[in-house]
Amino acid sequence: MALKNKCITILGAGIGGLTSAIAMARLGSDVTIFERAQKNQNTGAGIQISPNGFGVMRALGLKEALVSQGNALEYINVQNYKKPSFSARVDLINVTHGNVNPHIVIHRFDLINILMKTALKLGVKIIFNKQAMDITDAGSSLRIKFTDETFHGCQILVGADGIHSLTRKVIGCAEEPKFTGKVAWRALIESKFIPLNDIPNEATIRFGPNRHIVTYPIRGGKLINLVAVEKREEWTAEGWDQPDNRANLEKSFQHWPTDVRKLLSVAENIKLWGLFVHELPKKWHSNMAVLIGDACHPMVPFLGQGANMAIEDAWVLAEELDNSNNVLDAFKIFQTRRFKRIAKVASASSSNGDIYHAVGVRANLINIGMKASYRLKPSFIQSKYDWLYGVDVSRGD
Numbered sequence: 001m002a003l004k005n006k007c008i009t010i011l012g013a014g015i016g017g018l019t020s021a022i023a024m025a026r027l028g029s030d031v032t033i034f035e036r037a038q039k040n041q042n043t044g045a046g047i048q049i050s051p052n053g054f055g056v057m058r059a060l061g062l063k064e065a066l067v068s069q070g071n072a073l074e075y076i077n078v079q080n081y082k083k084p085s086f087s088a089r090v091d092l093i094n095v096t097h098g099n100v101n102p103h104i105v106i107h108r109f110d111l112i113n114i115l116m117k118t119a120l121k122l123g124v125k126i127i128f129n130k131q132a133m134d135i136t137d138a139g140s141s142l143r144i145k146f147t148d149e150t151f152h153g154c155q156i157l158v159g160a161d162g163i164h165s166l167t168r169k170v171i172g173c174a175e176e177p178k179f180t181g182k183v184a185w186r187a188l189i190e191s192k193f194i195p196l197n198d199i200p201n202e203a204t205i206r207f208g209p210n211r212h213i214v215t216y217p218i219r220g221g222k223l224i225n226l227v228a229v230e231k232r233e234e235w236t237a238e239g240w241d242q243p244d245n246r247a248n249l250e251k252s253f254q255h256w257p258t259d260v261r262k263l264l265s266v267a268e269n270i271k272l273w274g275l276f277v278h279e280l281p282k283k284w285h286s287n288m289a290v291l292i293g294d295a296c297h298p299m300v301p302f303l304g305q306g307a308n309m310a311i312e313d314a315w316v317l318a319e320e321l322d323n324s325n326n327v328l329d330a331f332k333i334f335q336t337r338r339f340k341r342i343a344k345v346a347s348a349s350s351s352n353g354d355i356y357h358a359v360g361v362r363a364n365l366i367n368i369g370m371k372a373s374y375r376l377k378p379s380f381i382q383s384k385y386d387w388l389y390g391v392d393v394s395r396g397d
C-alpha cells in the first residue's frame, strides 16, 4: 500500500502530528491535520531533541533549521544539590553513542514553527480552531464530529492528540491517566538575570531529596530553560498545567544553596504541571485509527524523551504504511516495531526520577556510586544510554 495519493487525517498539530504529516506528505500522501488551538501559540518551554530524534529530523531535511535555531548541547552534568562538583558528566561532543547526531535543545514554539512551515510547503492542510469532540466508527470509515458541529469522514486516522486523546477512546482504551506523584514547574529565565554559574550549551541536573532541577540554555543562550520537579502526594488542581506563584517554587527549594535560590527568584511565567502517565495500551490501533506520541504513551520527562518518541513513531508509521499491503498490517507492524522500545524508555524515565529524588542513605550511596563510576570508569556513564541515543529509526534501526 504505497502512501502516494492516500488521504490521511491527523488529529493534533503537536510535535508528533506535524512530524507524521511531513513524513507522509514526503511519500506523496494527501494529509489534513485538525488542531483545536487557534494557531501556534507562543507557549511552552525548552525541549530536547536527542540524537535518536534528530536522526528523523535529518532524514526529513530539517537538520539545518534545527541546528540554526537550537543549541547543540556539549555536556550533561549531574550534580548533588549541596556539592559544587559534578557527580557525573556526559560528554555529548566526543562520545557519539553510535549515532553522530547532536543533542539539540530548542524552544518548543520554534520547533513547532519549523515543522509547520515544512508541512505547509509539502501541501499539508492544517485546519486550526477545530476541536474534535466525538469520533464514530461508520463501518468503512470514521466520522469525526467537531465542537462547531461540522463533520469529517476519513479512512486512516492518526491520533496525535496528546495525553487526553479522544482517538484513544475510539480504539477502546477508556482508562484515565494516572498521577505519578510528581509535579514539574517549567519557566524560562532571561540569561541576563542569571546569577548561576551556568556554562553555555550544557544541561545541568541538580538532584536532592524528593526534588530535582534541570537547566539548559536555549535561543543562543538568551534564555535558560528551567524544569523543577517535586514529589507530591496528590494533584488537586482542576487543570493539568496551570500558572503558579513563584513563591511556591521558591518554598519547595528553600533549603537549596543560594545560587539555585537566586535563579528561582528571577523566574517568570511559571507553569506547574501535574505529571501523568497511562498504562501502555496492549493495542495501539483499531482498523482505521492508530495512536502516536503522548496519545499512546505519555511518559515522565526525566529522560527528555516524550517528544523524541513521538518523532520516532511518526517515521516508523509512515514507513510501515508505505511498505505494507494494507492499513491494518501497517498498524500491527508499527506497534510491534515500537512496543518494546517505548516500554523500555518509559521505564528508564521513571527510574531516573526515583534516582534523582532519593533521600537519606540511599541518596548518599547513589551519589558516591555515580562519582566513583564516573571517575574510575567514565565509559560506563558515557555509554549508559547508547541503547537509546544510538538508535536512528530513519536508517532502519
Ligand SMILES: Cc1cc2nc3c(=O)[nH]c(=O)nc-3n(C[C@H](O)[C@H](O)[C@H](O)COP(=O)(O)OP(=O)(O)OC[C@H]3O[C@@H](n4cnc5c(N)ncnc54)[C@H](O)[C@@H]3O)c2cc1C
Residues within 6 Å of the ligand: 011, 012, 013, 014, 015, 016, 017, 034, 035, 036, 037, 046, 047, 048, 049, 130, 131, 132, 133, 160, 161, 162, 163, 164, 165, 166, 184, 186, 227, 273, 292, 293, 294, 295, 299, 301, 303, 304, 305, 306, 307, 308, 309, 310
Ligand atoms: C516538564 C516537561 C518537560 C518535557 N521535556 C521534554 C524534552 O526535553 N524532550 C522530549 O522529547 N519531551 C519532553 N517532554 C514531553 C513532550 O512535551 C511530549 O511528549 C510531546 O509534546 C508529545 O507530543 P505529541 O505531539 O504526542 O502531543 P502534544 O504535544 O500534546 O500535541 C497534541 C496536540 O493535539 C491537539 N489536540 C488535542 N486534543 C484535540 C482535539 N480533541 N481536537 C483537535 N486537536 C486536539 C493539542 O492542542 C496539541 O496541539 C516534556 C514534558 C513535560 C511535562
